[in-house]
Amino acid sequence: MDTDVDERDQPSPPGGTPPSPGGHDGLTTAQVAERVARGEVNDVPVRSSRSTADIVRANVFTRFNAIIGVLFLVILVVGPIQDGLFGFVIIANTAIGIFQELRAKKTLDSLAVIGEVKPTVRRDGAAAEIHASEIVLGDLVELGPGDKAVVDGEVLEADNFEVDESLLTGEADPVLKKPGDRILSGSFVVAGGGAFTATKVGREAYAVQLAEEASRFTLVHSELRTGISQILKYVTYMMVPAAIGLILSSLLADNQDSSEAVRRTVAGIVPMVPEGLVLLTSVAFAIGVxxxxxxxxxxxxxxxxxxxxxxxxxxxxxxxxxTEGGMDVTDLRLLDGADEAEVKRVLGALGESDPRPNASLRAIIDEYPDTEQLRCTESLPFSSARKYSGAAFNDAVGESSAWLLGAPDVLLPDGDPNLALIDDLNSQGLRVLLLARAATELSDPAVGEGLKPAAMVVLEQRLxxxxxxxxxxxxxxxxxxxxxxxxxxxxxxxxxxxxxxxxxxxxxxxxxxxxxxxxxxxxxxxxxxxxxxxxxxxxxxxxxxxxxxxxxxxxxxxxxxxxxxxxxxxxxxxxxxxxxxxxxxxxxxxxxxxxxxxxxVAEGRRVIGNIERVATLFLTKTVYSVLLALLVVITQVPYPFLPRHLTLLSTLTIGVPAFFLALAPNRERAKPHFVRRVMKYSIPAGLIAGVATFSTYLLARVHYEGPNALDAETSAATLTLFLVAMWVLAIIARPYTWWRVLLVGAMGLGFVIVLVTPFLQHFFELQLVGTTMPWAAAAIAAVAAVLLEVAWKVVARRYPD
Missing domain, CATH: 3.40.50.1000 (HAD superfamily/HAD-like)
Known part of the structure; x- marks a missing residue:
């Protein structure tokens, strides 16, 4: 048979067709109803995605959500609501993640239903297609080439029934099944056909005891998810000592209001958490699906x-x-004086003898329909190892003959003169099958030797x-x-x-x-x-x-x-x-x-490339937050910011732009070493941002005096940190397109609006005092921007991708 498609799964017989030659009628409708009532049903759910409960749990109950949640409750007790904005951001992010994953689940589940193959069972003497979950204990399940057993059972009928159990046992050689043999769920048919009685269904089936789906065998490695998990582990290692030091420093500080100290301590801990990174990864995958x-x-x-x-x-x-599955017979070339009428009769009978004809055999059936009704006495199903199939027939006068149909270069001996003609046809892109009369019975292991070639069937494939x-x-x-x-x-x-x-x-x-x-x-x-x-x-x-x-x-x-x-x-x-x-x-x-x-491929590149971009943003924030906390502990000064300041900065320089950047088109080829590539940029960027911000803060502490000096110092440090973070965003957004320029510009405009609007000034406690310090803050940010550009180029040159 066709050496590439004969084994392909073909549609099962429609409901109402007569039972197979085995003569077994299967269960009756009443027997099926009894088993359903007793719960003897294959009730294992087919899941193409996580359950709704798993999605909600994975998005809500995370380590970092727990940290943020506790800090949010602390702020609700000691501070104004604007210092608790970060808690509402986390709630919104979690809701977005759940919504997008549920949308993806709905898509996956609907596609899984479309692509589901329904097994064929025999009930009341007729074959019918049903859902795998509708199989009951004792059902008679029919299998053909390419079909997978979805429940365990005992073989009742077998016609050269070869089953591959390699996905379960690791043994690659097919197993010839005979009536009475056991068949395991998860195995599949490679040749022949048969039927088996379901003896274990649902969670008692062998494959289900290993796992719920065949995909259990080859879980895809995700460097992206593994890398993010590794990054979060590093973040935890950095965050814990920095947070402890910050808390102790606040508790031991003199002349500082306790509520103010708590709020500034919370402000130092919250930005260490890259809370949006996992969310955006999940959202990017979900939207890709x-x-x-x-x-x-x-x-x-x-x-x-x-x-x-x-x-x-x-x-x-x-x-x-x-090529497409369909083929057309373009020529029939007789060999060694074979009778054309006999060849066409045998080809028609071969097609009729196969209950599941493949593409090449269907083309032969269409061209040479079986009109003589030769009686098939024995059949040899196609297998990829043999590269041919066969059948034996009795004609009207009882004379028996065995025939093989398959690959010419397998059936013909080396040096056969017909091979040159076949090579010429193959060089034209045509497929050639050889019909040959066998010298022995089909059951003889040497049936492929001593053949008498009868004809070449030339088929054209559709590109x-x-x-x-x-x-x-x-x-x-x-x-x-x-x-x-x-x-x-x-x-x-x-x-x-x-x-x-x-x-x-x-x-x-x-x-x-x-x-x-x-x-x-x-x-x-x-x-x-x-x-x-x-x-x-x-x-x-x-x-x-x-x-x-x-x-x-x-x-x-x-x-x-x-x-x-x-x-x-x-x-x-x-x-x-x-x-x-x-x-x-x-x-x-x-x-x-x-x-x-x-x-x-394009969707995968979009996800990987964009997550790498936004991961650099998030981790830059983590690095400068940890550095600021350590500098505060060392110098024993109040933390420069309140939570509201960092919520504003994170939203404008990371949160909003990261969402758009994560979903943008990206055709860059995926590159390995995700963690190294992200860390090599985020660490120097975070160090530069942290040093620049703290320098402005210390300079402002010297410059400003009076009861409101801390607010002025905070505002100056906020300006520097915003400008440096915006420059990091501008670097990450390259190469520029109109919408990326608009995105960066809109974030900058948002900060300006906060600075010039009295209500927002009061809400965020941001007010630039005088002109000297604000210009100094901007100048420090400009120096930091130059250092960022230099660092980016040095890193790219020293550590190329």
Whole structure:
């Protein structure tokens, strides 16, 4: 059969069709109702995302929310409400995070329903598709190539029934199942078909005891989330001693009002917490899911958006990815004097004998319908390892014959004169199947030897109209593309050449690849197109590329792609693919469009690049807050700010601009070492901001005298800190676009409005006194801005990305 799509899951028979030859009718409607009443139902929820309770819990009950919450309560007791504004900001941020994640959950859940494959059960003697959650104990479940067992059971019917249990046991070799054998949930069919009786459903099933979904096997690593967790750990280490020192300094200070001391202590602790960083990361991921959902792209694991943006090698299965599933028979070439009428009769019978015909066999059925009704006595299902299938028939007079249909270069011996003609057809991008009469019974292990070729069936594949554009996109983004197919290497190369893929003229037959991983990796690095790749080789090729430090994405839709999809850094399945491939893939393209992948890559780059930008803003604030606290402890002076001042500064220089920057377009390629890249800029920026601010504060303490001197000193320090923080924002916002310039300008205008509006001056206790100190504060900020520019360039030069 077709070496790349025969194993693909096909639609199950519609309800009302007769039972299979096994003759088992399954449960009756009354028996199903009884089991439902007893609760013997497969009630494990299919969850594509976190539950609502998990989302609320994750956003509300955090370590930093607890710290901020306690400080907020303290301010409500000792101070005016404007010093507690930071508490309302946290409440708003939490609400935004919950709302966006719930929106993303709704999108994910709706897409999961669209993409759900319904298992086929036999009830009242007829096959019907139902939801997996509707299977009851004792149901008779039918399985075909590519189907995944969703409950445990005992095989009742088997027709060359080969099952892969590698996702459960790690054993890659398929297991031939016979009536009476046990079948485990989580395993999938690679060849043949059968039916089994459900013996364990719901949470008693084997796979559910391991985890709830097949994605349990390959949780995507998120450098972004891991990095942010690491950063928060560092922040905690810095924050605890600084906060303790600040509290002790306030308690021991002389001549300071206790309420004022508490408020300024709270002001010193609150800005150390990068409270919005986790929120914006969650919001960015959630909005990414929503955007991709509008394009019918189901992201089964949120970090997969990030993962695909990091990949530098994409392995593509040709059929279903570069070509469409449908095919057309363009020619039938008879061999060795074969009778045309007999060949057409056998082809029609072969199509009729397969209950789940693949794309190539459907094309043959359409071209040569079965009119003779030859009686099938034995069948050999297609498998990716064999590269062929077969059937034995009895004609009208009782004469028996066995036939094979499959890959010519597998069925024909080396040196056969027909191979040259086949290579010529393959070089034109055509697919060729060989029909040959077998010399022995199908059950004979040597059935593939001594064949008598009868005909070549020439099929034309339909190229996806968007494939060439997508391949060009990956080339432009410096992402290497590897075509890995079970089809003939020359044919695959011809298809790749039509799509303009560089290196398509150098094809490699995977049967010649070395088993050694290092040697295989070297060949993979040097070549692009590989044919006659077995399922195990696909897995080995992914591992070989990963051994060279590559982040590998694998796309596929057939059951022969499952192992490679599972092991790849990111697995991408087509929506029309087998149930097994969708179960292990992190991304499912429900619209079956390969052209959706660039959108996923772009979304991932937007998330990673923008979160890196805003993380630098948040951590700059943390660094200068810790530094200010330490300087206050050392010099034994009151903390320069009240909470309201830092709430205003954080809102204008971090909170509002970070929200827009996190959701902006960003096409920069994702780069590794997130934590190092963020810290190398935020640490010097925070140190410069902290030193400049404290310098202004000390200068103001010398300059101002009188009962209201502290308010004037605070206002001068606030001006310096705002100007320095605005310069950091201006650097982060580069390269400038009209909206980024407008954003920075609007934040600056907001601060000016506060300074010139009497009500806001009083509300925030901000009033610049005189002219000397405000100009001095601005001058110090200007020097700090120059130092920031120098530091940015030095860091970029000394520690390149």
């Amino acid at each position: 929503i955007r991709l959902g509008r394009q019918q792209c189901l992201v089964q694991e949120l970090p997969a958006i990030e993962g695909l943006a990091r990949v530098d090698v994409v392995c593509l299965d040709k059929t279903g990815t570069l 996806r109209p968007d494939a060439a554009i997508t391949l060009q996109y990956f080339a432009d983004e410096r992402v290497k593309t590897k075509i890995i197919s079970g089809d003939n290497a020359v044919s695959v190369g011809a298809v790749a050449a039509k799509l303009g893929l560089p290196g398509a003229d150098r094809t490699v037959d995977a049967r010649t690849l070395p088993a050694d991983r290092d040697e295989m990796a070297k060949i993979l690095e040097e070549n692009t197109v590989f044919g006659r790749v077995s399922p195990q080789q696909k897995r080995d090729m992914v591992a070989a590329l990963q051994s060279r430090g590559h982040d590998v994405a694998m796309t596929g839709d057939g059951v022969n792609d499952v192992l490679a999809l599972k092991d790849a850094d990111i697995g991408v399945s087509m929506g029309s693919g087998s149930e097994a491939t969708r179960a292990v893939a992190q991304i499912v393209l429900l619209n079956n469009s390969f052209a959706t992948l660039p959108s996923v």
